[in-house]
Amino acid sequence: MDPILTTNNVWMMICTGLVFFMHLGFAFLEIGLTRKKNAINILFKNVFIITSGLLLYALIGFNLMYPGSFNGFLGFAGFGLEAPLANGSLDLSYNSGYTYWTDFLFQGMFAATAATIVSGAVAERMKLLPFMIFTIIYVGLVYPIAGSWKWGGGFLQDLGFYDFAGSTLVHSVGGWAALVAIALLGARIGKFKEDGSSGAIPGHNIPLAMAGVIILWLGWFGFNGGSVLSADPAATSLVLVTTCLAAAAGGVTASIVSTVIYKNMDLTMFLNGILAGLVGITAGADVMSPVDAIAVGAVAGGIVVLGVTLIDRIKLDDPVGAVAVHLFCGIWGTLAVGIFGSLAGWEQFLAQLGGVAVYAFFCLSSSFVIIYSLKKLMGIRVSKKEELEGLDTHEHGMEAYDHELEAYADFSVEH
Structure with a gap:
């Protein structure tokens, strides 16, 4: 067995595994930035x-996203996973570096x-139910079709659009749907x-939110590092360096900008x-070079602060800043490929701008059709009573925290 193929596959x-771990980070971040009466609901959705x-x-998704030869817009290789076998053993020549099964799992995450x-x-x-139906349609159909246009060798690949690990294909695809x-x-x-002014609804556990962000940062080593699609030492090392420097620059810049604008050092903005x-x-x-990465991250840090402010001013409510982070900064990162770095x-x-426009149209229209249809057919918003009392008790019949233990802890502190 070729040791290089084995190394790449490992x-x-x-x-x-690192990208899988990111889902815990997302869950921690979401429940940390929201109220405890909805923690079970958020955890259920993430699971x-x-x-x-x-x-x-x-x-269906894998074969929609990677259909092989197709017309560049839509293709489908068939239902279910195949079993590429060579004399009874796994074919390790798949993609010249890793197995078919590894590719499926990585892309599935x-x-x-x-x-x-x-x-x-x-x-x-x-x-909860409308969200689950939306998830099935969006993950099952919309995302893989959109992904096929670039990563599956579709028309955007032919037009020169570039998205290494998904500023647009993953983050903006989710961000456009979040906006709708x-x-x-x-x-x-x-x-x-x-x-008309915005009122603060603070999250119930900021330390948990911070843990979520650190887990996500760690997971990005797999998100970007794995997108090299091999264990090439030069390529993977560069990617991990640029990823870390951009993250650091984004955090520092957001902290400075938010402090200047709001006159307080807001950890959530950081x-x-x-x-x-x-x-x-x-x-x-x-x-990107390390200097390019710092510049891209720094601009993104400023964008997220201004983006959160913009969302508030147009009277939209985004509890975790998902639109500002994933959509606005996803667009910026995609366009930055044409401004910084070797390309x-x-x-x-212009190729990057065209790609952004294509995904904006497709994701806005598809998510609007899905969510608006669900709104008309079954309603998408909980009742006022359910919202005020919390989704945990009404939709799940349980709570994330034992209030008797909380009361005992408060009593102990007071006495």
């Missing part, structure tokens, strides 16, 4: 996304992320005051700045 499996997402990707982005944006007021969802859902009760830098560098992590140039910038 590295890809490690990266698959549903990864479980249903993998099954859907195995059934990416697929579920798009719906996870929407989960945070609609937190605390969307009915929060527009159709409306804001949480108490988010906007009678005079954390979202780190994520902004990560999302921003994802499209071009393999073609920079007007021709590349």
Whole structure:
């Protein structure tokens, strides 16, 4: 057995595990930035996304996204996974570096992320069943079709559009749907005051949110590092360096900008700045120098602060800042490939801009049709009573925290 193929395959499996670990990071971030009465609901959605997402990707998504020879717009290689065998053993020549099974798992972890982005944006007021139906359609059909246009060798690949690990193909695809969802859902009760000003609805566990961000940062080593699609030491090392530097620059810049604007050192802005830098560098992590990565991350850090402010001003409610982080910074990172790094140039910038426009149209229209149809057919928002009392008790019949233990802890502190 070729040791190079084995090394590549092991590295890809490690990266698959790191991307899988990111789903815990998303869950921690979402429940940390929202109220404890909705924690079970958010955790349930995150578990549903990864479980249903993998099954859907195995059934149809993988073969929609990588259909082989097709017309560049839509193709389908058939239902279910194949078993590439050579004399009874796995064919290790698949993609010249790793097995078919490893490729499926790695790509499947990416697929579920798009719906996870929407989960945070609609937190605390969307009915569970409509969200589950949306997830099935979006992860099962929309994401793999969109992904095939670039990563499956479709028409955007032919036009020169570049997205190394998914600033657009993963993050913006989820971000566009999140934008549509929060527009159709409306804001949480108490988010906007009678005079139109924005009211703060603080999360119940900021330390947990910070743990989520650090887990996501670690997971990005697999998200971007695995997108090299081999264990090539030079390529993987560069990608991990640019990824980390962009994250650091995004966090520091967001902290400075938010402090200047709001006159306080907001930890949540700092954390979202780190994520902004990560999302921003994802499209071009393999073609950027360390200095380029710092610049891309720094701009993303400023964008996320201004993006959160913009979302508030247009009276949309995004509890975790998903639209600002994943959509706005995903767009920036995609365009940055034409501005910084080895591919920079007007021709590349226009290719990037065209790709952004294509995904904007497809994802806005498809997510609107899905969510608006669900709104008309079954309703997508919980009742006022359910929202005020919490989705955990009404939709799940349980709570995340034992209130008797909390009361005992409070008593002990007081006495």
